[in-house]
Amino acid sequence: MARMDEMNSKMDRAKDAQDSHADDHAVVRQWLDLDLAGELAEADRARLEAHLEGCAECRAERRSLAALDDLLAAGRVPVREGFDAQVQARVKASLPGWEAARGPVHSPAAWRWPAAALAALLAATAALLGWASPELAPGGSFAGALAALGDLFTTSALAAAGLLGASWQGIGMVTSEALGEIPGGLVAFTVLVVCLNLLLIALVRRRTSTVSAEAGTGAEIPGAGDDSR
């Protein structure tokens, strides 16, 4: 009975050793993989090297994995020549251009659409007046109707100007009254006006620096684009 126990015990130890050996190899294989990737911890590397010294199978596995790395590296494709220059050209072209920065106002060509719209408006007005002239000037001519329409526009403009003038006069009266009552009101008002002017100057200078960047003296990086995160 004691001998039986001893035999069973030996078999169990042999099986444990086998399992342990298999486990060791499974772990070592993972270590080999990580080691080749430069991801293996120092402590594990020392144990790996110690294992490899006595295990031809694992040394062969390491060579095999290294060969796989080399093979995959050989599978990389070359980048087209001039690719980086193309990208830089596209990047620079994506910066707002001088024309766009100045705005269409300064470009003669940009006036063509407003000019066309104005011409169309005048043509439509002429056509309308030609049609409506008997109604506008019952006893008169097309020229009479045109004059009547002109009078209408003039009167409207004068009324608008008068209203605007009256408004500003009113604002001025209220402001001067208020400033008179508030201690230091005039100073505060002056400071406010100065600050507003400085703000305007800063805005104009910012726009000017954007324009000079496009000319190649620097770069203002556009903030637009996809949210990449």
Add this chain to the structure above:
Amino acid sequence: MTRGVEQRSDEDLVSAVLDGDIDRFGDLVRRYQGRLVNYLYGLLRNLDEAHELAQEVFLKVYQALDRFDPRYRFSTWIFRVAQNSAIDQIRKRRLKLVSIHRHDDGDEDGRDWDLPAAERGPYGDLRNVERGEAIQEAVDSLPWEYRELIVLRHFGELSYDEIATLKEMPLGTVKNKLFRGRQMLKEKLADYLTD
């Protein structure tokens, strides 16, 4: 003393670009162009498309550079843009070649990806062509979850950490999946591995 380009970190170069030195973006392009083109080629399997999309990625990155958070790595950021762009491209083109079924084992979703099979590769002589095609075929035949990581690691040349950050995956999972992916590749490419 001016540091050489190779020594300057990505974040340094980004700062320089944001300060107005647009040529430093060219340095970033040269640093990442190989990895990006190869990563995109690994997914799209069309070299022209990979180059075009890589250009688009660089452009997008440039346009969003002022929003780059230096707490994160530039590499993971640019590859995230590339990944999203590649996915959009694949969806847009609706290529009907190889269909890789994605296993729904707790990943984001169980999408089926219609991914292109390898076209005639850009390799030179016949032996290289044969080897190149074998590599492509082996990589393409991997289940999507392994293929993606293999492409990121071996063609995008990202570290395990970077892959874990990009894929929002635990580092241990990345290690395990790459190990299994490489074991599968080793078997498929056994004929090409010299001992």
